[in-house]
Structure formats: structure tokens, C-alpha cells
Amino acid sequence: MFMRIDHIGIACHDLEEKIEFFSRTFELTVVAREVNEEQGVKEAMLHIADGAGGGSYIQLLEPLSEDSPVGKFLARRGEGVHHVAFGVNDVADAMARINEKGVRLLDERPRHGSMNSRIAFLHPKDVGGMLTELVQASDSGKPSQNV
Amino acid sequence: MFMRIDHIGIACHDLEEKIEFFSRTFELTVVAREVNEEQGVKEAMLHIADGAGGGSYIQLLEPLSEDSPVGKFLARRGEGVHHVAFGVNDVADAMARINEKGVRLLDERPRHGSMNSRIAFLHPKDVGGMLTELVQASDSGKPSQNV
Numbered sequence: 258m259f260m261r262i263d264h265i266g267i268a269c270h271d272l273e274e275k276i277e278f279f280s281r282t283f284e285l286t287v288v289a290r291e292v293n294e295e296q297g298v299k300e301a302m303l304h305i306a307d308g309a310g311g312g313s314y315i316q317l318l319e320p321l322s323e324d325s326p327v328g329k330f331l332a333r334r335g336e337g338v339h340h341v342a343f344g345v346n347d348v349a350d351a352m353a354r355i356n357e358k359g360v361r362l363l364d365e366r367p368r369h370g371s372m373n374s375r376i377a378f379l380h381p382k383d384v385g386g387m388l389t390e391l392v393q394a395s396d397s398g399k400p401s402q403n404v
Numbered sequence: 405m406f407m408r409i410d411h412i413g414i415a416c417h418d419l420e421e422k423i424e425f426f427s428r429t430f431e432l433t434v435v436a437r438e439v440n441e442e443q444g445v446k447e448a449m450l451h452i453a454d455g456a457g458g459g460s461y462i463q464l465l466e467p468l469s470e471d472s473p474v475g476k477f478l479a480r481r482g483e484g485v486h487h488v489a490f491g492v493n494d495v496a497d498a499m500a501r502i503n504e505k506g507v508r509l510l511d512e513r514p515r516h517g518s519m520n521s522r523i524a525f526l527h528p529k530d531v532g533g534m535l536t537e538l539v540q541a542s543d544s545g546k547p548s549q550n551v
Binding site: 258259260261262265267268269275278279281282283284285305306308309313317334335336337338341343355358359360381384385386387 | 405406407408409412414415416422425426428429430431432452453455456460464481482483484485488490502505506507528531532533534
């Protein structure tokens with residue numbers, strides 16, 4: 258079911274500062290920057306490796322407002338790991354198979370994720386306290402140029 | 405520097421219960437079980453994928469005592485992501501290069517990690533609130549049999 262660890266989503270106060278830090282310290286390349294109004298974040302993807310069906314990334318997340326999910330997370334927990342995402346071949350199929358096993362889904366249907374992926378979140382209380390995302394990468398794969 | 409996301413370390417109260425849950429729900433296979441007295445944990449590695457220089461895993465961690473680092477984490481934060489580990493080719497070299505960039509190391513020298521890896525931890529306050537581990541996988545690779 259899981260083909261790869263797709264990304265670690267890290268909540269931060271200052272996206273540009275953290276992009277600079279992670280790219281410089283760990284020699285990582287930014288391959289995408291986006292604003293996701295639906296999720297209330299601006300974000301960047303730093304490429305680590307290519308894998309089955311997609312890549313592996315560090316995702317940096319800055320909330321667009323204090324009352325967004327990531328804004329509330331920062332107020333409660335401070336900066337750090339917000340969620341973990343696993344790559345799947347077919348997100349709708351994975352959602353159905355996981356839900357059958359008693360895990361609640363936070364999304365009724367797949368929605369838009371980073372780099373034109375299709376994603377869904379699982380309830381953290383049902384997954385050992387870990388906010389868990391399923392990612393079906395875009396057919397177009399990762400961007401070919403740095404941004 | 406980072407070749408793969410090596411593992412997500414998840415702190416839990418009951419290792420056997422969580423092994424059963426993660427393996428059944430996400431169709432993952434346990435490839436190693438260990439007790440690490442130095443770190444005060446018993447743990448299991450659930451295989452997700454193979455990658456450059458090693459594999460990608462979910463690591464489940466149950467503390468051996470309440471006053472161990474993972475025991476204190478559980479008391480403070482509850483179950484969830486305890487740390488994130490990245491695969492490197494040479495852990496001593498990576499430690500030196502990262503430390504040169506101003507990130508404090510929690511280990512002065514590499515120590516023993518899961519499946520005979522060599523590991524070191526970075527200070528979470530210097531890495532965006534994320535307890536970060538570097539992993540140089542064992543030459544012998546992952547075990548060939550389930551355990």
C-alpha cells in the first residue's frame with residue numbers, strides 16, 4: 258500500500274528563513290513553492306530522493322493565519338513535525354482500504370495537494386497520534402527546474 | 405547529503421499493539437525487533453521501501469522506563485512522531501558538515517542504531533523543532549527474513 262515516505266511536513270513561523278536554513282544546512286534543493294488557500298498555508302518542497310511512484314521531500318509549512326490548522330498547531334506545540342505523508346499508487350483505493358480497517362478519514366474524497374498530487378488525511382487519534390497523509394503523486398512527476 | 409528518509413520514529417505505550425495495528429492497517433512487514441538499553445527503548449522496524457544506501461521504515465518505540473527520553477516524551481506530548489531520520493552515506497562526515505553550519509549535535513560520535521546502523525542525533529531546537537537523526541545503514545543491509 259505504502260510505496261515510499263513521501264514527505265515530512267514541518268510547521269514553521271517563517272517559511273523563507275526555514276527554506277534558507279534547510280537548503281543550506283542539509284544541501285537540499287527547493288523544487289516547488291505554493292500557496293494552498295484551502296489548507297491555509299504557504300509551503301515549499303525540498304527534494305531528498307526519488308522513489309517508487311514519486312519523490313521524498315521535506316515540506317515546510319507556514320500558516321496564512323493564526324486560526325488555520327497549522328496556525329493552531331504552532332500556537333499549541335511550537336515549530337516541528339506537523340504530519341507525515343506516505344506515497345500510494347491510488348489514493349481513493351488506499352482511503353477505502355484503510356477506512357475498512359476502522360481508521361477515520363479526515364477527507365471524504367481526495368483533494369488537491371502539493372505539486373498537483375491527490376491527497377487525503379487520516380485521523381491522528383486512529384494512527385498512533387500521527388497526523389497521516391496519503392499522497393498520489395501527479396502523473397507529471399516533480400518539476401524539472403528549481404524554483 | 406541526505407539519500408533517503410530512513411524512518412519516522414513513533415513513540416507509543418504498547419509496542420505489540422502498535423505493531424499489530426500498523427502492519428494490519430497499512431500492510432507493512434516487521435523486519436526487525438530490538439531492545440536498545442542505551443536509548444531506553446524496545447522497538448520494531450516496519451519496512452516501507454528500499455532506497456539509496458538503505459531502506460525506509462516506520463519505527464515504533466516503547467520506552468523501557470518513564471524516565472527514559474521516550475518515556476518523558478510520552479508523558480509530555482502523548483503518542484506520536486518522536487523523531488525523523490535521514491539516511492546518509494557516512495554519518496561521521498555528515499555530522500561534521502552539519503555541525504560546521506552551526507547545528508548542535510546531541511552525540512559527540514556515532515553510536516549504535518537500529519539494525520546495526522551507525523546514528524547520531526541533531527539538536528531539535530536547531531532543526532525547526534524536529535528531533536533529527538542521521539543514519540548510516542549497516543553494510544549488511546536489512547535482514548532478509550521477517551522476525
